[in-house]
Amino acid sequence: MIEGWCEHALLPSGWHSGVRLRAGADGRWQEVVAGLPREGLPLLGRYLLPGMPNLHSHAFQRAMAGRAERYGRPDDSFWTWREEMYRHAGRISPEQLHVIARWLYAELVESGYTRVAEFHYLHHGPDGHPYAPPTAMADALVAAAADAGIGLTLLPVLYQRGGFREEPLAERQRRFAFATEDFLEFLAGLDGRAGIRVGCAIHSLRAVGDMALARLLGDPLIASTRRPIHIHIAEQRAEVEACLAVHGRRPIERLFDLARVDRRWCLVHATHLDDAELAQVAASGAVVGLCPTTEANLGDGLFPLAALRRAGGAWGIGSDSHVGIDPREELRWLEYQARLGSLGRTVLADGGRPEVAVNLWGEAVAGGARALGADTAGLVVGADADWLVLEEDDPVLAAASPESALSAWMFAGARCRLREVGVAGRVVADAGGHPARERWALDYRRVMAELHA
Numbered sequence: 001m002i003e004g005w006c007e008h009a010l011l012p013s014g015w016h017s018g019v020r021l022r023a024g025a026d027g028r029w030q031e032v033v034a035g036l037p038r039e040g041l042p043l044l045g046r047y048l049l050p051g052m053p054n055l056h057s058h059a060f061q062r063a064m065a066g067r068a069e070r071y072g073r074p075d076d077s078f079w080t081w082r083e084e085m086y087r088h089a090g091r092i093s094p095e096q097l098h099v100i101a102r103w104l105y106a107e108l109v110e111s112g113y114t115r116v117a118e119f120h121y122l123h124h125g126p127d128g129h130p131y132a133p134p135t136a137m138a139d140a141l142v143a144a145a146a147d148a149g150i151g152l153t154l155l156p157v158l159y160q161r162g163g164f165r166e167e168p169l170a171e172r173q174r175r176f177a178f179a180t181e182d183f184l185e186f187l188a189g190l191d192g193r194a195g196i197r198v199g200c201a202i203h204s205l206r207a208v209g210d211m212a213l214a215r216l217l218g219d220p221l222i223a224s225t226r227r228p229i230h231i232h233i234a235e236q237r238a239e240v241e242a243c244l245a246v247h248g249r250r251p252i253e254r255l256f257d258l259a260r261v262d263r264r265w266c267l268v269h270a271t272h273l274d275d276a277e278l279a280q281v282a283a284s285g286a287v288v289g290l291c292p293t294t295e296a297n298l299g300d301g302l303f304p305l306a307a308l309r310r311a312g313g314a315w316g317i318g319s320d321s322h323v324g325i326d327p328r329e330e331l332r333w334l335e336y337q338a339r340l341g342s343l344g345r346t347v348l349a350d351g352g353r354p355e356v357a358v359n360l361w362g363e364a365v366a367g368g369a370r371a372l373g374a375d376t377a378g379l380v381v382g383a384d385a386d387w388l389v390l391e392e393d394d395p396v397l398a399a400a401s402p403e404s405a406l407s408a409w410m411f412a413g414a415r416c417r418l419r420e421v422g423v424a425g426r427v428v429a430d431a432g433g434h435p436a437r438e439r440w441a442l443d444y445r446r447v448m449a450e451l452h453a
């Protein structure tokens with residue numbers, strides 16, 4: 001377990017110098033004290049940050065990232081991309097999912113993500129029949145996370161119908177389907193797995209009707225626990241229009257009609273929300289799950305993050321379809337889209353909190369940890385002992401202060417590697433990357449050849 005001292009560390013209240021850190025056997029911080037001399041402790045580095053939680057992942061989509069960028073038809077959109085994704089999803093076996101996820105998780109760790117929430121709906125065999133055991137696909141993700149050393153919050157997804165008007169699932173969606181009672185049994189069967197957190201997800205209001213939603217949220221497995229609850233919501237305008245047409249309410253309004261949305265909830269995307277919905281979301285304590293590179297890739301729209309921050313709302317980042325697998329890329333996009341929209345600079349900062357990079361990193365760590373089911377976040381006693389050490393010898397960080405080091409690394413250091421990445425008190429990657437990267441890359445190439453032959 002890690003124990004040592006660093007010159008500068010990014011605590012929730014900002015950068016502090018002379019910080020002593022020690023993790024306990026439970027993988028959480030037992031000691032974080034600033035303003036101390038080194039006194040013979042191991043030197044951890046010059047700039048140490050909390051690791052970044054990735055609050056939204058569909059691991060299998062890494063194997064199709066970059067392969068849907070070719071013109072297909074004049075109305076190419078999220079909905080035509082989704083057909084491509086279904087074709088891809090239909091082919092993947094548990095063994096292939098394990099190989100894809102293991103490689104992806106190693107890549108995520110190398111980029112500074114130390115935990116991931118897997119929004120898992122690829123439950124059954126291609127013909128829709130459960131595997132033996134029925135958790136075979138979930139087990140592949142759990143094994144991949146353990147292999148790669150990334151922290152996992154598994155979010156089994158309830159997915160039942162094709163639209164707001166009770167449309168049945170299409171044949172290509174049958175791998176995703178669960179009857180509510182079977183889903184609850186599946187969820188109960190995953191509880192108690194060592195080393196992971198198990199939350200729960202509702203694919204979307206399109207995919208789950210009112211009765212199933214009420215049954216799910218009322219069950220003691222959900223109602224009597226603190227497990228996180230995630231949902232895709234208001235990602236596309238067409239979804240908002242369909243919900244309005246059927247229910248006379250926008251999706252986020254409707255979710256608040258149907259559920260007691262609180263700090264346990266993560267609203268993934270929430271792109272198309274009006275001012276009243278934004279105020280409601282911010283006041284609820286729910287975390288907004290932003291996935292800027294995927295949202296850009298799919299043409300979803302721009303989320304009004306500056307307004308959410310003004311309203312005191314919580315947010316975090318996810319790499320979702322994995323076209324981008326670097327937390328800095330997601331965070332840069334958030335600031336840059338705000339700049340492009342407002343024709344200003346340093347939009348996600350103000351006189352009281354002037355450092356854009358510090359605000360982005362700190363807020364995304366706090367919101368992400370909450371969405372992954374952790375009680376506390378960052379470099380504080382009781383939080384998951386996850387950390388990153390910047391490569392202080394990179395010329396990008398030359399003559400830097402802690403503040404400017406983080407800014408340079410985030411905004412100008414795309415080729416700057418991390419010196420060390422730690423999860424739950426243990427080092428999982430160093431300046432050479434993840435120790436298994438070469439071996440796992442070979443397996444990943446083999447699976448890519450199988451899937452794209």
Ligand SMILES: [Zn+2]
Binds near residue numbers: 119232268
């Ligand atoms: Zn998603």
